[in-house]
Structure formats: C-alpha cells, structure tokens
Amino acid sequence: MDAEIAVISEELARIWALLRLQVQNLALPSRLWQLGVVAALIVAAIAFARLVQPRMREWMRGLENRPKWQLRLLLTINRRLKLIFFTIFVWIALWTMRGITPYPSRSYILAMVASLALAWLAVVFAVRLVRNPALRSVVRWGLWIWVTLYLLGITDEVGRALDRVAFTLGEFRLSLLSFLKVIVLVSVLLTIARILSSTSAERIRRNESISPSMRVLVVKMLQIGLYGAALFAALRIVGVDLTGLAVLSGAIGVGLGFGLQKVVSNLVSGVIILLDKSIKPGDVISLGDTFGWINTLGARYASITTRDGKEYLIPNEDLITGQVVNWSHSNEFVRLDIFFGTAYHDDPHAVRRIAIGAASGVARVLSTPAPVCHITGFGGSSVDYILRFWITDPTGGLTNIRGNVYLALWDAFKEEGISIPFPQREVRVVNDTLRVETGADRDNGP
Secondary structure (H helix, E strand, O other): OHHHHHHHHHHHHHHHHHHHHHHHHHOOOOOHHHHHHHHHHHHHHHHHHHHHHHHHHHHHOOOOOOOHHHHHHHHHHHHOHHHHHHHHHHHHHHHHHHHHOOOHHHHHHHHHHHHHHHHHHHHHHHHHHOOOHHHHHHHHHHHHHHHHHHHHOOHHHHHHHHHHOEEEEOOEEEEHHHHHHHHHHHHHHHHHHHHHHHHHHHHHHOOOOOOHHHHHHHHHHHHHHHHHHHHHHHHHHHOOOHHHHHHHHHHHHHHHHHHOHHHHHHHHHHHHHHHHOOOOOOOEEEEOOEEEEEEEEOOOEEEEEEOOOOEEEEEHHHHHHOOOEEOOOOOOOEEEEEEEEEOOOOOHHHHHHHHHHHHHOOOOOOOOOOOEEEEEEEOOOOEEEEEEEEEOOHHHOOHHHHHHHHHHHHHHHHHHOOOOOOOOOOOOOOOOOOOOOOHHHHHHOO
16 A cells, blocks of 8 residues: 555656646746736637627527527537637637747747647537536546646656556456546447437337337337447446456346336336337327326336326336226227117107217217117116217317217207106105195194
8 A cells, every 4th residue: 555655646746747847838938928918818708708698698599499409509609608719819819929930939838728728618519418417517527637638748647646546356446547537438438329329219210110119119229229338338448347247236136126126017018018019109098097198108107198288107017917998009990989868759760860960060070980879778767879989089088079979969959859858756645634734733733
C-alpha cells in the first residue's frame, strides 16, 4: 500500500511539474497580451449573449409546431450562446493574428484557447444524444476534462496516476481509469444502440407485412440485443475479465429470481402474448369490469384505454391466467343483443319487420350481416323479442350504439302504433262480508 501511495504521489508531482511549465509558458512577456485579448473576447461574448438570448427565446416561442429534435437543438444553442460567441470570436482573432504575423509563438495562447473552445463546444452538442440528464452531465464533464488534458499534453501522466488507484479482489482488478473508461464507453455505446434501435423500430412499425404483435416482439428483442451488446462490448474494450464475475452474477441472479418472481412472470407472459398473438395492439378486450382497447404492449404490462379516457396498466400475467374477452381476435365483427317486448294484440310479424328496419337505419349498424329479430317467449304481460345486430368498431362504444337502437325502436313503434306494455296488477276482494274498518268506525265503537 505504501509503495502504491508513493507511486501515485510521484505521478501527481510529475503532473504538477508539467502544469507549472504550461503556466510559465503562458506567462511569458511576449504572450501576456494574448491573455488580455482572451479576457476581452470573453467579455464581448457575454455581452453579445445577453443581448441575443432574450430575442432568441421570444422567436422560439412561435416554433411550437416544429419537431422536438429541432426545438432541443435550438434550446441548446440558446443556453450555450456565450461559448458559441466566444468560440467564433477567438477563431476570428486567431486567423487575424496569423494573417498579420507568420510567427506561431505570437499566437500560441490564442491557438490553444481556440482549440479548447471548439472542442468544448463540440462536446456540448455531442452529449445531447445522451437522454439521461445525470449521465449526460457526467459524460460532458468527463469529455471536457479529457480534451483539456489532451490539448495540454498530459493525458499519459494523468492516465498512469488514475490507473494506480485500483480495487483488487482476487484476480479481478478495477482501477479508477478503467472505471472512467467504462462509464464513457458505456454511455457512448448505449447512445449508439438507442439511435440504432429507434431507427430500426420506426421502420419495423411501418412494415404492414408484419403483424402488430410481431412488430412489438421484434422491437423488444432488438432493443435487448443492442443494449446488451453495447454493455458487453464496453466491458471487453476496457479489458474487464467477465469470467471472474460469473459466480457473483449467478448468485445475484438466484437472489433476484426469488425476489422478483412476479416481474419475471410478467416478462415471460409478455413474450408468450406476443408469440401466440392472442392479444395485439388495437384489440378491444374485456377483463373483469375493464373494457377498452390495447394501446401498447410493454415488457411488464399492457396499457388499456377505456371509453372514459382512463388508462389501465394490466400486468401481463393477468392476461395469461385470467379470462379475457377479445372482441376483435379473429375478425372485426362484434354482435350485440338487445331485448324488448310488445303487447299481445300487436302482430309479431310486423313487430319483427319494424324492429329490423329501425336497427338497419342506425349509424354503425352493419347491413351485412343484416340485423335479425326473434321471439324468445311469451311473458306475463308481453311477447318477448331479441334484436341482434353487428358492428365493426367496438372502440366507438357499446352502450351508445345500444341506446341509439333503442331510440330507433321507440320512434318506429310509436309511428306504427306498436305498444310496449308494462306490468299491471289487479286486486279483487273475494269475500264480500269483510269490511274495511275506517277511523270513524273505530271512534263510534261497537
């Protein structure tokens, strides 16, 4: 341990000596005026940014209909106007200085600052591809530090110092340098994997020759494969020996298996649903009291949107083990039944004809298959009928179409003189000797 600390101290001392040499080079009398130019350019960039930023924000408020990536790019430009203006100004100053004098030493500081500003600006726009804000900040600061050290020429010394700070467990060794490389490489490769998966997923979703459930399955498998390959490649590039983690990962896997049984069950159920195509996005289903259409099929749950705008997240396991009514599984036709009754003195043949005509005139009711009406029995006060009709858009609602058909029946029966009876009861007193005792009788007494 003492030897490691001594080596690290030696590397830090060497880095400090190189930094002092750089500062001494910058402090030469022939170069001090360049520092003044850089300071003036910083002030000018801040002044221009404060002048342009409010106007640019006001202009951006009228671009709400633009694509999101354009808005994010404009927002990034607005936030980094100071760095953008400074980069432009310092490069103009450098080109002007090189046009005046052919001696590179007279523009040494301007050249270094211009290179740093351009590299930092490129990092700002490159890290926008990383969506996670915390990870984006880590990658941005890491790349800023790396390009600064690279342009100062001390990356090898800093790398050796970071490599000395390591954690060792048996044959497994993880240094601070390897850890930083893993973070950067994983971020870069995951970003590339996300871009590839998003582009491929968009093309797969537009492919009409593939069933909707198969599209979801292909997209999920593609994302898992790309992200897993990115993580594995990053670890292998850095030089991490994954065989040493096999036992540890196996133990962790067993523990997670017991603790996350429901999660794993939902994941497996989701894969089964996508493979057997029993439920797919766009299907109209009923599960218990929930009636709606499948919005999305996720890895853990299915999103069901109901007619009242509520969105239910149903675990995939419930869709496998529970009784699910899929209204559009094999075809788009959905049959609905309504029941009614008419008086005994009405002609049942006319009632059937009028009911079929009334249902056929309602919007959303199909003419093929045509509505049908049948007598189901002779009730206590009415002849009972069932009217059956078909629709192809259950997502438009079932209660409203039934209500429209009932209203059509009411109007048609009223126009044709068909009566809809209601239960009536008649009470007869059989024994005439019984007398109903009134209040007056009780007052008069016997």
